[in-house]
Amino acid sequence: MSEAIAFLPPQAAILSRRAEILADLAELVPAGRLVHEPNALVPFETDGFIAYRRRPLAVVLPETTAQVAAVMKYCHRYTIPVVPRGAGTSLSGGAIPQEDAVVLGLSAMSRILDIDFANRTATVQAGVTNLNISEAVGADGFFYAPDPSSQLACTIGGNIAMNSGGAHCLKYGVTTNNLLGVKLVLVDGTVIDLGGKHLDAEGYDLLGLICGSEGQLGIVTEATVRLLAKPEGARPVLFGFDSAEAAGTCVADVIGAGIVPVAIEFMDKPAIEICEAFAKAGYPLDVEALLIVEVEGSEAEMDAMLASIVEIARRHGVKTVRECQSATEAALIWKGRKSAFGATGRIADYICMDGTVPLSQLAYVLRKTSEIIAHYGLRVANVFHAGDGNMHPLILYNINDPEDAAKAEAAGMEILKLCVDAGGCLTGEHGVGIEKRDLMRHQFAEVDLAQQMAVRAAFDAAWILNPSKVFPLEGRS
Numbered sequence: 001m002s003e004a005i006a007f008l009p010p011q012a013a014i015l016s017r018r019a020e021i022l023a024d025l026a027e028l029v030p031a032g033r034l035v036h037e038p039n040a041l042v043p044f045e046t047d048g049f050i051a052y053r054r055r056p057l058a059v060v061l062p063e064t065t066a067q068v069a070a071v072m073k074y075c076h077r078y079t080i081p082v083v084p085r086g087a088g089t090s091l092s093g094g095a096i097p098q099e100d101a102v103v104l105g106l107s108a109m110s111r112i113l114d115i116d117f118a119n120r121t122a123t124v125q126a127g128v129t130n131l132n133i134s135e136a137v138g139a140d141g142f143f144y145a146p147d148p149s150s151q152l153a154c155t156i157g158g159n160i161a162m163n164s165g166g167a168h169c170l171k172y173g174v175t176t177n178n179l180l181g182v183k184l185v186l187v188d189g190t191v192i193d194l195g196g197k198h199l200d201a202e203g204y205d206l207l208g209l210i211c212g213s214e215g216q217l218g219i220v221t222e223a224t225v226r227l228l229a230k231p232e233g234a235r236p237v238l239f240g241f242d243s244a245e246a247a248g249t250c251v252a253d254v255i256g257a258g259i260v261p262v263a264i265e266f267m268d269k270p271a272i273e274i275c276e277a278f279a280k281a282g283y284p285l286d287v288e289a290l291l292i293v294e295v296e297g298s299e300a301e302m303d304a305m306l307a308s309i310v311e312i313a314r315r316h317g318v319k320t321v322r323e324c325q326s327a328t329e330a331a332l333i334w335k336g337r338k339s340a341f342g343a344t345g346r347i348a349d350y351i352c353m354d355g356t357v358p359l360s361q362l363a364y365v366l367r368k369t370s371e372i373i374a375h376y377g378l379r380v381a382n383v384f385h386a387g388d389g390n391m392h393p394l395i396l397y398n399i400n401d402p403e404d405a406a407k408a409e410a411a412g413m414e415i416l417k418l419c420v421d422a423g424g425c426l427t428g429e430h431g432v433g434i435e436k437r438d439l440m441r442h443q444f445a446e447v448d449l450a451q452q453m454a455v456r457a458a459f460d461a462a463w464i465l466n467p468s469k470v471f472p473l474e475g476r477s
């Protein structure tokens with residue numbers, strides 16, 4: 001698999017000036033914040049998309065916006081590629097460097113700057129982890145809603161760059177719906193502020209543009225996010241079905257009836273078995289598919305919403321309905337779901353696909369996915385944000401077997417094309433990165449791509465920010 005995806009060829013002129021560049025960068029960041037020894041660079045060679053790796057020219061770990069700006073000004077002046085990096089949990093290879101690139105790591109910028117309960121906002125540096133925000137305000141009855149399963153590690157800067165989602169985004173929206181402002185370092189080192197503590201930033205919606213721009217329009221160094229009050233109560237409920245298709249159609253009917261629980265998560269039988277073995281969450285093992293549906297509010301509100309959902313589930317032949325009885329049980333149910341990728345990694349290597357489909361197509365796409373996987377003689381575990389139609393087939397393979405790896409990649413590409421052809425799109429929350437870059441022409445016409453590239457070029461005419469990602473490489477140098 002490792003040579004299938006191309007990177008822009010390294011610029012010989014940059015590589016030949018490495019010693020000089022390292023000396024210059026050392027002047028721009030505090031002592032110990034420049035990483036260049038070969039062994040020390042290894043952790044920065046890849047991210048959550050482990051099938052690919054490249055050793056960067058160097059890594060800088062600034063502590064302030066001013067240092068980020070100085071690094072950008074320098075790299076812009078000498079046209080040195082820059083790859084921003086948060087925690088490196090990207091599943092699409094977004095943070096994988098190229099050989100002539102400086103990795104700009106934001107993990108040292110991990111301070112919470114301001115918590116403002118009156119305005120219900122938190123302002124944090126880009127390297128603060130997603131979970132840190134909720135932990136910082138939890139005792140006061142607040143939380144930050146987007147909750148990627150990687151929230152223990154991933155940073156708010158990475159979340160913004162990928163417009164990340166999570167299990168509870170069905171009701172609360174993804175990162176873009178919870179972001180109010182950013183401090184952004186532009187490619188030439190200029191620092192700008194977009195938005196603030198108020199809703200709806202003035203002027204063009206540049207904040208919306210930055211969210212999901214995969215590190216190609218600027219470096220986020222600070223973010224102001226929305227805080228929400230914790231609900232009065234929350235209850236996850238397990239619904240077990242005899243087929244994946246019945247579960248998929250049930251999801252479509254719940255949303256189609258205008259019912260919006262906080263979360264609707266799906267697991268097929270392999271995923272149930274993998275997660276149960278890891279978390280001992282009490283998932284039913286005698287069903288083919290499981291939905292975790294969480295409702296919240298007062299007891300009366302939760303009872304009313306659940307009654308409507310149970311009625312719809314019965315129409316789809318639900319086999320098991322289990323209401324969670326305690327906070328401990330609820331925590332275990334979510335632990336199992338949120339550990340799904342890690343638990344899968346205990347039994348096999350996997351690549352995680354991330355297509356999104358209209359809910360009416362869920363059952364069809366699940367069936368066709370099984371057929372594609374069977375055609376390649378592979379195994380799959382499906383565990384995903386069903387309420388959002390955001391599918392995550394985890395294709396199991398052996399990373400040390402090139403034939404197996406090539407099959408996994410081919411099956412994954414077919415599944416993503418299937419999602420597009422079913423009226424959906426290539427990515428729900430993991431971004432395009434390098435993983436889906438070569439499929440962009442399946443989703444977009446040339447004229448659409450040209451327009452998007454023009455927007456990117458308006459921010460970065462020299463194309464130095466994360467240059468090997470998102471757009472097909474042909475036609476660029």
Ligand SMILES: Cc1cc2nc3c(=O)[nH]c(=O)nc-3n(C[C@H](O)[C@H](O)[C@H](O)COP(=O)(O)OP(=O)(O)OC[C@H]3O[C@@H](n4cnc5c(N)ncnc54)[C@H](O)[C@@H]3O)c2cc1C
Pocket residue numbers: 047048083084085086087088089090091094095106126147148149150153154155156157158159160161162163164165166167214215216218219220221341342429430466
């Ligand atoms: C086990 C596991 C579970 C996951 N579950 C989810 C999930 O439920 N939902 C979800 O959406 N994702 C999920 N992900 C994917 C990943 O965690 C998210 O994409 C996350 O937002 C990446 O954050 P990061 O800090 O690790 O960023 P990185 O991986 O370091 O970088 C991701 C991208 O953001 C850019 N970037 C990083 N920081 C900045 C910055 N400050 N300014 C500009 N650009 C920047 C990088 O260049 C890169 O393109 C999961 C990953 C793993 C490994």
